[in-house]
Amino acid sequence: MSNILIKNGTVVLADGCAACDLYLKDGKIVRMAKAVQEKADRVIDATGLYVFPGLIDMHVHLREPGFEYKEDIASGSAAAVRGGFTQICCMPNTQPVCDNAAVVGYIVARAKEVGLCKVRPIGAITKGSQGEQLAEIGKMKDAGAVAISDDGKPVVSARIMRLAMEYASDFGMICLSHCEDKDLVDGGVVNEGYNSTLAGLKGIPRAAEEIMIAREILLAETLNKRVHICHVSTKGGVQLIREAKARGVRVTAETCPHYFTLIDDVIMSYDANTKVNPPIREREDVEAIKLGLQDGTLDCIVTDHAPHHRDEKEVEYNLAAFGISGIETSFSLSYTNLVKTGVLTLEQLAERMSANPASILGLGGGALREGAVADIMIADLGEEYSIDSKQFVSKGKNTPFDGMRVYGKVKYTIVDGDIKYEG
Amino acid sequence: MLGKDLLGLYDASAEDITDILDTAVGMKKLLTQNLKKLPHLQGRTVTTLFYENSTRTRCSFELAAKYLGAGTVNISASSSSVQKGETLIDTGYTLDAMKNDVIVIRHPMGGAPHLLAKHVKASVVNGGDGMNEHPTQALLDFYTMREKFGAIKGLKVAILGDIKHSRVAKSNLFGLTKLGAEVVMYSPATLMPQGIERLGAKVAKSREEALSGANVVMGLRIQLERMHGGLFPSLAEYAQYYGVSEEHLKYADSDCIVMHPGPVNRGVEFTSDVIDAENSKITEQVLNGVAVRMALLFLLVKNRQGGEKSE
Known part of the structure; x- marks a missing residue:
C-alpha cells in the first residue's frame, strides 16, 4: 500500500471548502492540513481541483449473478470508479435473487477479487422478491448485506412490509422501498399527462408512486421504525416525505439525476433510453425534486444505475426495458444542474452523494478528516465536456444524456488509499 | 413539402395536408370513372406490414397501390410475434434489402x-x-368534410367515443x-386522456354541448375490451348516456354530416337511424380513403430521392 500526498487542492468539508493537503497512508487519511511536507510515493497535484469524500451510490444494479450480458461486478465497479464512486450498494434483483447469505457472500467475494470500489450488497426483503415470506435477513446481514429491498418489485402486501420493517430493525437494517402500485401503473410506460397523450404511450399516474410512499410513511410512523424511499420522482412524493419528516417520522429518501435533469417531452423521440421506472416527469416535478434536495427532504442522490443490452432498448418503446445506465454521469449531472444553478452548495452536494448514504446505511466513509478511511474523489469542476456513451466502461450504454454538455469531470478515485481511477 | 415518411399529422404542415387533399381530388375522379389501371407507380413496390388485424385500412392501401400500378406485398405479423419474432428493425432491414419503395405499418x-422509419x-x-x-x-375524414363543406376552416367537429x-x-x-x-370532444371521463385540452381540443361537459351546432358529428368505435377493463360498465349504459341517436342529432347543425372510422357498433356509438341517415358519410369515407391513400402514395414516391418518375 503506497503513500499518497494530495497537494494544493480545495477540500470539500461538511461546513465549507478549505485549501489543504491530504496525506494518505495505510488506507487512512493521516494528515489533513495546509502545506503538508510528508514524503510520499505519489504526489497528486490538485491545483485547481476539488477533493471530495468518495461518492457513495446506495442504489445500483450490477446484474451479476445471472445477467452478465447487461453488466457484471467487474464492469460495474470500473464504471463506478470512473464516476467517482468508492462505494456502491447493489440491488438484489439478480438471477438467482440475492435473497440469501450465499448470494450475498458471492457478491462480496467477487467484488473483492475485482478490487476496484467497495460493493455492498442489498438483500431481498422477501424470498425471491415474491412479496410473501421474509428472506433470511439476519444471515444476509452477517454475510455483508447492508440493507434490504425488493427493488423493482414493490412489496404489495402492507402486512409483509410492516413485518419487514419490524424484523429488519432487530438487525439494524433498513428497508429501501421501491414505491409503485402496479395495479395503478397498469402497463404504463411513461408519465401520465400531456406528453403521454401526445406520444400515444400509456401513462403512469403520479399517484401510483405516491400511494405507496404514503403507505410506507404510515407504517414507519405507526411502528416507529425507519424506512427509506427509493427514487422519488414526483412533487407529491416530495411533499409527503417533507410533511412526514416534519412530524418526526423516521423516513429518508433518495432521487436520481434524471429526475432533476429531464422533463418528459424527451419521450417524443420514442428513444427507449428515456424509458425508466419511475418515469421522467414534468417540469413542476423537476422543480419540486430540486427543492426537496435543497431543503433536505431528499437525503441522497443515487443513480439507480440500470445497465441494459442495446437489444433491450432498440425496440418498440413499450417493449423496451426500463432503466438508465447512470453511474458514469451522475456527478457531472448533479454538479451541473444543482451546484452551478445554485440549488445546492458543494458541501451539500457532497452530503447528498456521500455523507448521507453512509449515515443511512451505517457505512464507513462519507467525510474527509484525519483518521478517516481514505476514500476520496478528486474532480475538475471547471472542465466542460460532452457525455459520450461510447466512452462508458459500463456494459450498459443506455443513457438519455448522450451529447449533453456538462461540467465537473472526475480526475481521481481513491479507495482505501489506492488510486483506482485516473481520468 | 412532404418528407420521406408520413408518421403523423402532429408533424405535418397545413400545406402538406392540403397538398394531399388536392391531389386526392383527381384520384377520386379517376376512381369514379373506373380508370383503375394507372401508371403513376409502375415499377414501384408498396408493402403493408400489419401487426394488428385490419380489413379496411389494409385493403384500402393495397387497392390504392394497385390502382396506381404498384406491386404490393402484404405481411401479417401476429401480435405475439411482436415480442417473440424478428425485431421490428430487422424486419425493416429485410424489407429494405428487397427494395421496397413504401412500407405501410400498423402496429x-x-x-x-x-422506429422503423429511422432504420429504413x-x-x-x-x-x-x-x-x-x-x-x-x-386525411380521408378531412377530404370528406371538404367535399361537403368546401373548406375545413370554421367548421365545428364533434368527436364522441373512446378518445383516450x-x-x-x-x-x-x-x-x-x-x-x-x-374540435369538441365528449366521452366518459375514463376514456378522456389527460392534457387533451392543451392539445387544442375543447372538452364538452355534456353530449348536448358537444353536439350543439356541430357541422360534423364523428363517432369512435367503442371496444369491448375497454368494458372488460372496467372503463365503463356496459354497452347499454354507454349507449344511453354517451351514444348518439337521431334525437340528439337535432342539437347539431341542420346541415351536419355523420362520420365514423368504422367498424361501427350499431346501437352503441350511433343508433342505426343515425348510421343509415342521408347525411351519413360513413360509406363515402371508405371510397375517399382509397383516393387519399392513392394521393399520398403518389406524392411520397414522387418526392423520394432519385425517385422522380415522369407523370
Missing part, C-alpha cells in the same frame, strides 16, 4: 413507425400505431386545428 404500440430507406406510412396516430384516416385510446381522434385533432376547425 399496436405508439412510436413503432418512427423506404418511405414509411403510419397505418395506425397504438394510441398515437392514424394519419391517413384523418383513439389514434383517429388525435390525428383528427392535430390536422383539424391546423386547418382552422374547432
Whole structure:
C-alpha cells in the first residue's frame, strides 16, 4: 500500500471548502492540513481541483449473478470508479435473487477479487422478491448485506412490509422501498399527462408512486421504525416525505439525476433510453425534486444505475426495458444542474452523494478528516465536456444524456488509499 | 413539402395536408370513372406490414397501390410475434434489402413507425400505431368534410367515443386545428386522456354541448375490451348516456354530416337511424380513403430521392 500526498487542492468539508493537503497512508487519511511536507510515493497535484469524500451510490444494479450480458461486478465497479464512486450498494434483483447469505457472500467475494470500489450488497426483503415470506435477513446481514429491498418489485402486501420493517430493525437494517402500485401503473410506460397523450404511450399516474410512499410513511410512523424511499420522482412524493419528516417520522429518501435533469417531452423521440421506472416527469416535478434536495427532504442522490443490452432498448418503446445506465454521469449531472444553478452548495452536494448514504446505511466513509478511511474523489469542476456513451466502461450504454454538455469531470478515485481511477 | 415518411399529422404542415387533399381530388375522379389501371407507380413496390388485424385500412392501401400500378406485398405479423419474432428493425432491414419503395405499418404500440422509419430507406406510412396516430384516416375524414363543406376552416367537429385510446381522434385533432376547425370532444371521463385540452381540443361537459351546432358529428368505435377493463360498465349504459341517436342529432347543425372510422357498433356509438341517415358519410369515407391513400402514395414516391418518375 503506497503513500499518497494530495497537494494544493480545495477540500470539500461538511461546513465549507478549505485549501489543504491530504496525506494518505495505510488506507487512512493521516494528515489533513495546509502545506503538508510528508514524503510520499505519489504526489497528486490538485491545483485547481476539488477533493471530495468518495461518492457513495446506495442504489445500483450490477446484474451479476445471472445477467452478465447487461453488466457484471467487474464492469460495474470500473464504471463506478470512473464516476467517482468508492462505494456502491447493489440491488438484489439478480438471477438467482440475492435473497440469501450465499448470494450475498458471492457478491462480496467477487467484488473483492475485482478490487476496484467497495460493493455492498442489498438483500431481498422477501424470498425471491415474491412479496410473501421474509428472506433470511439476519444471515444476509452477517454475510455483508447492508440493507434490504425488493427493488423493482414493490412489496404489495402492507402486512409483509410492516413485518419487514419490524424484523429488519432487530438487525439494524433498513428497508429501501421501491414505491409503485402496479395495479395503478397498469402497463404504463411513461408519465401520465400531456406528453403521454401526445406520444400515444400509456401513462403512469403520479399517484401510483405516491400511494405507496404514503403507505410506507404510515407504517414507519405507526411502528416507529425507519424506512427509506427509493427514487422519488414526483412533487407529491416530495411533499409527503417533507410533511412526514416534519412530524418526526423516521423516513429518508433518495432521487436520481434524471429526475432533476429531464422533463418528459424527451419521450417524443420514442428513444427507449428515456424509458425508466419511475418515469421522467414534468417540469413542476423537476422543480419540486430540486427543492426537496435543497431543503433536505431528499437525503441522497443515487443513480439507480440500470445497465441494459442495446437489444433491450432498440425496440418498440413499450417493449423496451426500463432503466438508465447512470453511474458514469451522475456527478457531472448533479454538479451541473444543482451546484452551478445554485440549488445546492458543494458541501451539500457532497452530503447528498456521500455523507448521507453512509449515515443511512451505517457505512464507513462519507467525510474527509484525519483518521478517516481514505476514500476520496478528486474532480475538475471547471472542465466542460460532452457525455459520450461510447466512452462508458459500463456494459450498459443506455443513457438519455448522450451529447449533453456538462461540467465537473472526475480526475481521481481513491479507495482505501489506492488510486483506482485516473481520468 | 412532404418528407420521406408520413408518421403523423402532429408533424405535418397545413400545406402538406392540403397538398394531399388536392391531389386526392383527381384520384377520386379517376376512381369514379373506373380508370383503375394507372401508371403513376409502375415499377414501384408498396408493402403493408400489419401487426394488428385490419380489413379496411389494409385493403384500402393495397387497392390504392394497385390502382396506381404498384406491386404490393402484404405481411401479417401476429401480435405475439411482436415480442417473440424478428425485431421490428430487422424486419425493416429485410424489407429494405428487397427494395421496397413504401412500407405501410400498423402496429399496436405508439412510436413503432418512427422506429422503423429511422432504420429504413423506404418511405414509411403510419397505418395506425397504438394510441398515437392514424394519419391517413384523418386525411380521408378531412377530404370528406371538404367535399361537403368546401373548406375545413370554421367548421365545428364533434368527436364522441373512446378518445383516450383513439389514434383517429388525435390525428383528427392535430390536422383539424391546423386547418382552422374547432374540435369538441365528449366521452366518459375514463376514456378522456389527460392534457387533451392543451392539445387544442375543447372538452364538452355534456353530449348536448358537444353536439350543439356541430357541422360534423364523428363517432369512435367503442371496444369491448375497454368494458372488460372496467372503463365503463356496459354497452347499454354507454349507449344511453354517451351514444348518439337521431334525437340528439337535432342539437347539431341542420346541415351536419355523420362520420365514423368504422367498424361501427350499431346501437352503441350511433343508433342505426343515425348510421343509415342521408347525411351519413360513413360509406363515402371508405371510397375517399382509397383516393387519399392513392394521393399520398403518389406524392411520397414522387418526392423520394432519385425517385422522380415522369407523370
